[in-house]
Amino acid sequence: MDEALSYADDHFDSFVGQLEDLLRIPSVSTDSAYDDDVQRAAEWLAEHFDEIGLQHSEVVETDGHPIVYAEHVTGDDKPTVLVYGHYDVQPPDPLDEWDSEPFEPTRRNGSIYARGACDDKGQMFMHVKAAEAYLNGEGDPPVNLKYVIEGEEETGSMAVGPFIEENAEQLDADVVLISDTAMFSEDTPSIVYGLRGLAYTEITLEGPNRDLHSGNYGGAVDNPANALSRIIAGLHDENHHIAIPGFYDDVRDLTDEERATYADLPFDEEAWKDAIGIDAVRTEGDYTALECLSARPTLDVNGIWGGYTGEGAKTVLPSKAHAKISMRLVPNQEVEDIYEKLEAHLKDVVPDTMTLTFRRLHGGDPVLVDPTAPPMQSAKTAMGEVLGTEPVFVRNGGTIPVVADFQDTLGLDSVLMGFGLDSDAIHSPNESFGIDRFQKGIQSIIRFHQHYAASNGSTT
C-alpha cells in the first residue's frame, strides 16, 4: 500500500493531465450529435486501461453507447471489487453561463473546471489511477479488480442492466465500489448509504391542429400552454405534498433515529441558501430541508416549452405545449408503479379539449445499504485516514440507476465513496472538481483496497 501511495503522489501531475485529456472529449450521451465523441471517450479509456497494465480491457458495444469493461484478477483468495463509473456527461448548456469552455479544462482556484470534471470522469478516473499506483508502484493489488464504466448514466443506463444480466458470471464480485456522489461538506466527509430513485417523463398536450391567431381564436379555444400549467400546478397540494393518487403508498417513513441523525448534521441552511441565491426554501409539509433533499420524494419540471419563445411578441395561441417532468423516489417506491400512477392521474385530469402524449424517458429504483457492513466500514477507515476526519453515513438525493441493478441481479451492495461537493456544480455551468480531492480520492481508494482485503472480503 505504501509504495502505491508513493507512486500516486510522485505521478500526480501527470494523472491530472490525463484527466484533462479525457475531459476534452465532449461525451454528451443525451444528444446524438455527440455520438462519435461518446465512442471516442470509451476507446480512450479502454486503451488507457491497457497502457497502465491491466490484464484485460475492451469496449463492449451495446444498443446504445458502449460500456468499457476491464479486469485484473490475480488470486482466488482475494476479495473482488467491482468498480462502477461512467464516462458520459450532461449537456453543457446554457453555454453562455460558463466562464471557460466546458470541454477545454481550465485550472483556477485549485480546481479543474470542465463538464464532467466531477460527474463522473474525475471521480471515475481516481479508480483507474489507484489501480495504476498498485500495478506500477507496488505490484498486483490486494484485491481482484473489475471495472464497468458505462456511457449512458446521464440518460438512464439502458444498456448496463442487460450487460450485467448477460455477464453475471464474469462480473462475480464481493462488493461494488462507486465514486459518483458528493460529501456532506468539505468539513464533514461522508459515505452514502441511500440513494433516491428517478422516474423521468415527457408529456405533450395538443389542442388545435395548428398554431392559431390569439385574436381570432382566443376566448373559445383552450390553450395547451395554459392547460399544461393547470395540470402541473395540480401535481402538488398547498403543503407541497405530491398530489398524484397513491404516490406515497410505498414510501418508507423516516425512523425517529434517522430524523435525529439528520438533525445532528452540521447543516448551515442560511449558507446553503446563499450559495444558490434563494431567500426561502420550499419543503414538503413538516419535513426539514435536509430530509426533503434526500429522504423524501419530489416532483420537478425539468423543462417546459411551447408557443413562441423568440425575441419580441408573437400573438399565437400554440397548438402544443410540452414538459419534462421527473420524480425522485425513495424506498420502497418502484419506478414502474410510479410511472403508472402518474400516467393514470394525467389521463384523469387532462381536459376534453386536449390530447395527451405521455413518454417514460428513464428511471431507476431507490436504494438503501446497511452502513455496518464490512466494506462500508473499510471505506470509513480509508477515508478517515486520508482526510483526518471520520466520515459520517448519509443518504443522497440523487439517483444511480445501476446500483439497484447490482443489488437485484448480482446480489451486491454498493459502497458509495464519493468525493464531490455541492459547490462542484454538477449538471450546471462551471462544473468543477477540486484537484486536492482528486488526489485524496486516489489515496482513499488505494487504502480501501488494502483494508477491505484485510477484512477478508466479508460483506456481512
Added chain:
Amino acid sequence: MDEALSYADDHFDSFVGQLEDLLRIPSVSTDSAYDDDVQRAAEWLAEHFDEIGLQHSEVVETDGHPIVYAEHVTGDDKPTVLVYGHYDVQPPDPLDEWDSEPFEPTRRNGSIYARGACDDKGQMFMHVKAAEAYLNGEGDPPVNLKYVIEGEEETGSMAVGPFIEENAEQLDADVVLISDTAMFSEDTPSIVYGLRGLAYTEITLEGPNRDLHSGNYGGAVDNPANALSRIIAGLHDENHHIAIPGFYDDVRDLTDEERATYADLPFDEEAWKDAIGIDAVRTEGDYTALECLSARPTLDVNGIWGGYTGEGAKTVLPSKAHAKISMRLVPNQEVEDIYEKLEAHLKDVVPDTMTLTFRRLHGGDPVLVDPTAPPMQSAKTAMGEVLGTEPVFVRNGGTIPVVADFQDTLGLDSVLMGFGLDSDAIHSPNESFGIDRFQKGIQSIIRFHQHYAASNGSTT
C-alpha cells in the same frame, strides 16, 4: 368608376405578380435578423407608389421600422380617405409545418400561399391597386387619398402613434379605411365595427442563481417552472373567468341586441371545431363561443419556456422560467390599466422563493365604431355590389392598435373593410389569400371611394 374597374380587371394578372414580388421580401418586424428586409419592403412600396403616379411618396424613418407615407390630393371639395395598412409580417416559424416556402409565394387551389399573403400585404396592396386603377384608367380619384403603411403592426405599432401625433395636420382626413380583418365567412361578408385591444407581456421567474441538479437540490428548492405553472393556472378560475382582481371592472356588457345579433349569425360551431381539430370549446362562464371570440376579454399564454428542452433527459432544476402572456381587451378596458392590474396581481402571488420580472411588450386599446355612420354605409354598399351579398356588421377578436390612435389623435373613425377568411391561417404556417378575394377587394375599394365621395364625405 367604370373605367377604373375595367383597368383593374385588365391588369389583374400583373397586380398578382407585383404582390408576389412584395411577398418575397421577408419583412418580419419582430426579429432584428430581418431588419434589412423590413427596410427593403418599405423602399419597394414607396417606389411602387411613385411608379403608379401618386403625387408624393416617401419612406419615413422612425425609432423602429420605417413608415411609408404617400398621398394624392386633388381637390378641397373632395372628402379625404386615409388608408392604413402594414407591410410587416409575423415570423414564419414553425418552418417545418409549411407546405411551401413562406417567402416564395406559391399559387394553388386559387390562392397565394406566403407569409403576409393576407395579413396584411395582400389586403394593403388592394388599396394601392385601386388607386392605380383610377390614376391610370380614369384620372384623379373621386376622393383625396393619403396612405400610412407601417412596418411595426406585428410588434405593437410603436412608431405610428407618434407619427400620427407629429403629422396631424398633414394626415387631416374625413375617415380611415383599413383592410386588415377577416369576413365572417365566404357566404357572410362582413364589416368590422369593433376590435379587441391587446396587452402583451413577458414574465420571468428566477429562483436559484443557476441551474441545479434535481437530485441534489430537489425537495427544498422551489422550482421556477413549477411556480410559473401555479401562477398561470391561477390566472383563470374554474369557469374560465380571468382571476386578476379588477380585470372586468371596465368591461362594457354585451347588450341584449348584440347578443341577439351574435345568436343570429350563421355560425357552424362543429365545422369551426373540425377546421382547427378540437373536440370541445372552452369558454368563459355562460357566454357563447362566438361572443367569447370577439366581445369578451381573454388571457392566453403565447409562449412558455424554461429548463432543458432538448432531446432526451436532463435532470436539471431550472434557475429561470419564462412566459409570454397576452390579454385581449374589450371596450372600455384600457391597456395601461390592465398592465397595472396584472403586474400588481403577479407581485401579490409570486412566492417568496422567486424574483419576478415583468415586461410590457406591446398593446393597443379596444375600439367600437357606429355602424350607421355614412362611411360604414358606403362600405356596405360597395361590398354588396361586388360580392352580391350585403355584408353584416360584426366585431372582431383581433387588435389593430393604430385604430385607437386614429380615434384619439385625429378624431377619425375607421372603416374596417377586410377580405380575409379564417381559413387564410394568418399568423400560422401556410398563410394564404384567395386570388378572387384580392380582385374583389380592389373592386370594392374602387366602389367605396365613389360612394363615399357621393355622400359628400360626411362622417356622421
